[in-house]
Amino acid sequence: MRQIVLIAALFVSTQSNAEVTSADYTDRWQVYAHELLRDSVAFKSVRGEKQVVPLVEFLAQKFLDGGFPSEDVHVLPLDSDGEPVAALVVRYRGSSASKRPILFLAHSDVVAAAGEWERDPFVLTEDAGSYWGRGVLDDKFATTILTTNFVRLKSEGFVPERDLIIAFTGDEETRMLSTQFLAQDHLELINAEFAFNLDAGAGRISEDLKPIATFLQFAEKMYISFTVTARHQGGHSSKPTPDNAIADLARAITAIHDFDFPVRSNNETRTYFAEIGKLTDGELGEAMRRFAADPYDQAAAEFLKGQPEQVGITRTTCVPTLLSGGHAENALPESATLTINCRVYPGVSIAEVKQTLREVINDPAIEIAAVEEYLPSPASIIRADIYPLIDAAMPEQYSGVPIVPRMAPYATDGIYIRRAGIPTYGLYGMFLRDGEDQSHSNNESLPIDRFYEALGFWYRLTQSSSAL
Numbered sequence: 001m002r003q004i005v006l007i008a009a010l011f012v013s014t015q016s017n018a019e020v021t022s023a024d025y026t027d028r029w030q031v032y033a034h035e036l037l038r039d040s041v042a043f044k045s046v047r048g049e050k051q052v053v054p055l056v057e058f059l060a061q062k063f064l065d066g067g068f069p070s071e072d073v074h075v076l077p078l079d080s081d082g083e084p085v086a087a088l089v090v091r092y093r094g095s096s097a098s099k100r101p102i103l104f105l106a107h108s109d110v111v112a113a114a115g116e117w118e119r120d121p122f123v124l125t126e127d128a129g130s131y132w133g134r135g136v137l138d139d140k141f142a143t144t145i146l147t148t149n150f151v152r153l154k155s156e157g158f159v160p161e162r163d164l165i166i167a168f169t170g171d172e173e174t175r176m177l178s179t180q181f182l183a184q185d186h187l188e189l190i191n192a193e194f195a196f197n198l199d200a201g202a203g204r205i206s207e208d209l210k211p212i213a214t215f216l217q218f219a220e221k222m223y224i225s226f227t228v229t230a231r232h233q234g235g236h237s238s239k240p241t242p243d244n245a246i247a248d249l250a251r252a253i254t255a256i257h258d259f260d261f262p263v264r265s266n267n268e269t270r271t272y273f274a275e276i277g278k279l280t281d282g283e284l285g286e287a288m289r290r291f292a293a294d295p296y297d298q299a300a301a302e303f304l305k306g307q308p309e310q311v312g313i314t315r316t317t318c319v320p321t322l323l324s325g326g327h328a329e330n331a332l333p334e335s336a337t338l339t340i341n342c343r344v345y346p347g348v349s350i351a352e353v354k355q356t357l358r359e360v361i362n363d364p365a366i367e368i369a370a371v372e373e374y375l376p377s378p379a380s381i382i383r384a385d386i387y388p389l390i391d392a393a394m395p396e397q398y399s400g401v402p403i404v405p406r407m408a409p410y411a412t413d414g415i416y417i418r419r420a421g422i423p424t425y426g427l428y429g430m431f432l433r434d435g436e437d438q439s440h441s442n443n444e445s446l447p448i449d450r451f452y453e454a455l456g457f458w459y460r461l462t463q464s465s466s467a468l
């Protein structure tokens with residue numbers, strides 16, 4: 001998944017004409033990465049196609065061919081609600097057992113390729129300076145880069161100072177059961193001092209390729225839906241009663257829509273608003289800076305509430321998303337049900353959200369039920385020593401770019417890894433222009449030059465992080 005920050009006002013509109021192709025990247029490991037990305041995209045690792053396990057076995061073989069001993073390459077199959085999937089865990093043994101491992105996280109499944117595609121989504125195509133295909137961004141660039149760099153470092157005789165672990169989950173886009181399987185049943189395989197998750201935290205560059213910021217995702221809001229149901233004994237519609245399931249529910253809908261959850265912040269979200277506020281013009285930038293300086297500044301919080309990209313970073317949100325009710329046009333409705341989707345701020349419990357909804361609806365006859373039980377995930381405290389490490393691994397042209405902590409308003413594998421006690425930092429190591437983020441949509445693409453920049457970035461960061 002991705003994060004999008006609205007800072008379009010900063011961009012200067014100049015198009016780059018230079019078209020980059022794979023032929024420009026002839027280094028042995030760049031060729032290896034290109035072929036691995038091509039072969040990985042060809043696996044339809046979407047739900048229903050049963051291709052996750054073959055892809056994972058294919059990737060596992062790359063590590064074995066690269067000299068990793070079979071006892072350090074684990075293919076962990078499981079049933080993900082009817083879909084056979086597998087997680088892959090690979091351990092790169094370090095020289096010292098006194099330092100705890102570092103975990104590198106990505107996922108091998110992709111979102112279904114619905115909609116109209118201009119090119120075959122499961123054939124890696126090169127066009128207009130980009131690679132095209134389902135998963136090139138989300139998240140096969142990451143499985144490709146991590147695999148290539150582990151195999152490369154092994155071939156170069158690199159010995160990390162601590163164990164480095166790769167974990168690829170197999171159903172991040174759907175059920176995340178493989179993630180829970182790793183975090184709960186196989187924690188000994190992935191337990192680490194901290195994790196980098198290459199499924200969040202993109203860098204932003206302007207239209208003319210000037211670096212703006214790179215985001216480091218340290219927390220994710222929890223996703224939970226509730227049903228809100230009003231019931232009534234029903235009857236003939238010619239004999240109306242004072243209460244009516246649809247009318248009762250309508251009052252509840254209005255109350256939920258009009259309610260704002262209390263403003264919240266933490267050190268990292270305040271840093272986010274301070275940093276991104278410096279880079280943002282106008283009223284929005286001012287509100288960001290004021291909120292960063294004083295999260296009790298009501299006017300600033302109120303302004304941010306009106307910004308769909310920012311509101312979720314300032315509070316829990318719940319919105320009505322689905323509606324059903326009644327059973328015949330000439331009958332009093334026996335029930336009416338609303339579904340509301342909530343994005344819960346780290347540190348807020350589901351019970352607390354449910355209780356708040358109960359108070360807001362203020363009608364004891366209305367039932368509220370969680371659609372599924374989800375567990376809260378803590379925010380990860382960002383270690384100060386991570387920033388210089390990331391900066392030093394950047395390609396030269398991005399050196400010194402602000403690294404901005406970011407709380408994502410959506411969920412990835414990181415929620416379960418954080419719950420398992422492993423601080424997790426979402427970082428792509430890849431820079432994108434506004435509009436280049438096409439993950440989950442049709443015509444997903446990835447600028448070729450940015451892919452190879454990220455390959456080099458992770459090559460350097462993999463080595464330097466082991467020496468922390």
Ligand SMILES: [Zn+2]
Pocket residue numbers: 001107138139172199
């Ligand atoms: Zn993803």
